[in-house]
Amino acid sequence: MESPMTKQPMRVWPAEGASRAPYWIYDDPEVFRVEQERIFGQSWCYVGLAAEVPEPGRFQRSHVGDRSVILVRDKEGKINVLENRCAHRGMEFCRASAGKATRFLCPYHQWTFDLEGNLCGVPFKRGIHGEGGMPDDFDLADHPLRKLRVTNHNGAVFASYAEEPEPFERYLADPMRAYFDRVFDGRPLRVLGYMRQRIPCNWKLILENTKDPYHATLLHSFLVTFGLFRADQKSEVRLDPSGRHAALVSRHGGRQLTVAASEMASYKSDYTLQDRRLLDMQAEFHDGVGVVMMTLFPNLILHQQGNSLATRHIVPRGPDSTELSWTFFGYEDDDEALSTRRLRQANLFGPAGLVSLDDGEALKATQEGLRNARDACAVVEMGGRDREDANVMVTETALRAFFHHYMHVMGFVRAEDER
Ligand SMILES: [Fe+2]
Incomplete structure (x- = not known):
């Protein structure tokens, strides 16, 4: 795709490719305008x-x-x-x-x-x-x-502005489809409630945050301390062939910490919960997986964290402002006890959630840091420079896959290819 933007030197992607993200993609109004056309105007x-x-x-x-x-x-x-x-x-x-x-x-x-x-x-x-x-x-x-x-699709509704959008079966193909259908399995859903927040950051930072298990093992004291998502747990990062979607999968480990606490400053050995019921999770998925965080390009995050199920709808409101709309749900045939569990565990999420409030703060500060730093870029090399599936938390492979896809749909060229 030919883009007038690529002709301007400052809009050329760093030669390293997908292991770098130039900061101008997060605050340039012209980039935002083109995203509305090429991404939100075309995709499901x-x-x-x-x-x-x-x-x-x-x-x-x-x-x-x-x-x-x-x-x-x-x-x-x-x-x-x-x-x-x-x-x-x-x-x-x-x-x-x-x-x-x-x-x-x-x-x-x-x-x-x-x-x-x-x-x-x-x-x-x-x-x-x-x-x-x-x-x-x-x-x-x-x-x-x-x-x-x-x-x-099994109760999740997608729309496209395109006259002839790509076949939905290709948009949501395996292996992503299997992760998606694990939650959207065809059973009628029951909406449990909403949360909404406005985060002063670019929409991509929110999507990237959920493709990034590396930060989750470090930033989030709650997850690390109470063993919900920790670097030493058995985990997987699964990508779709295009690189645009991802699933981060974590199995509950034991409570025994097996990596050095010094590696995780957010591990608080003296923290206890006044209400242990926050961690009282009921096994309901046959695969025994405790956490699956999915990103579906361009605007959906689907989380299953314990018994908490929610869609997070990303609504870009300008280059540096994004609304995040959380819809918590369960199934119509849930009993009272399971619905109560889902609602209790929702305290981890949303604008003031015990986990998610860290993200809102980190993303706001990231947007502030990259503002007007148009000649600088993010370094995304954790776990190597490839874009393959991984069986480890400490990887940024899903970010590289995302940047690779994003460069392609936006028509940006790498500095190297331009010469
Ligand atoms: Fe996070």
Whole structure:
């Protein structure tokens, strides 16, 4: 792909390739604009759960990239994803975050759309007393809301702005599909609650954070101290062939620490929990895996950490601001005790979570550090310089795979190739 941006010297990727990430990808408004076109305007993007719109008329606002969309179940029970932009003057007409409707009415001039996004009413279409009105050949059928392509995969809903998006089976292929279907196994889901936060950082930093098990073994005192995710546990990093998605898998180890505590300053030997129930996890997946953190490019993180299940929807709000929207869920057939466990364990996550608050703080400070450092870059060499699966936590292989894919879709060239 030819990109006008690559012609500018400062937009050339470092010659080392995917083991470097130039800091201008995180704060340049022009890069952000091109990402909206080439990534969020083309890829399948997560928009929500089918369980959020359980019956005809129920709708939920969502985003694809920085664009507002509406997820709505129509009279036939089909889920549609419609752009939240009136076909008349462009108003973002749906202001409620969720609700039930028989049609969508734009408040500005009351143009009315059905649940499939078709225009079904224009006030004063014939004018008043024969004066004014729309031209005779104005046809309602020519002015629907923009309709996105939709896939409902076992209750997870994805949408794409592309006219002909890549087949979903290829987008979510094995081995990622198997990890995804482990949680989205077809059982009806029950939404347990939401958390939302705005992190003053670029959207990619959030995705990268969840592709990076190295930091999780060091930054997060809670994980390290209480043995939930530690460098000495049996673990895997699995990548998809394109490099864009990843799964970090960790099996619960014993409580015995087998790496030097000096390697992990965040290990707090004198910390105890007042409420041990936070660690009271019930085995529910047959493979016995305690943690699977998945990133699905470009905007979804799916976590299974103990009994906590959640989607984290990444909504870019500008080069240096991102909304992270957490949807905690379980299954409709969960008993009361399991639902309570899931809710209790949700205390680890979200803006004030015992684990996740560290990430919010680290990402904010990272964005501050790389601001205007456009001639510098991140060094991503832990675990080697390749982009292969790994059986160790202390690796940045999933980051290199991500940068490799990102360079490709954005049309950036390496300094070496340019010569
Ligand atoms: Fe983290």
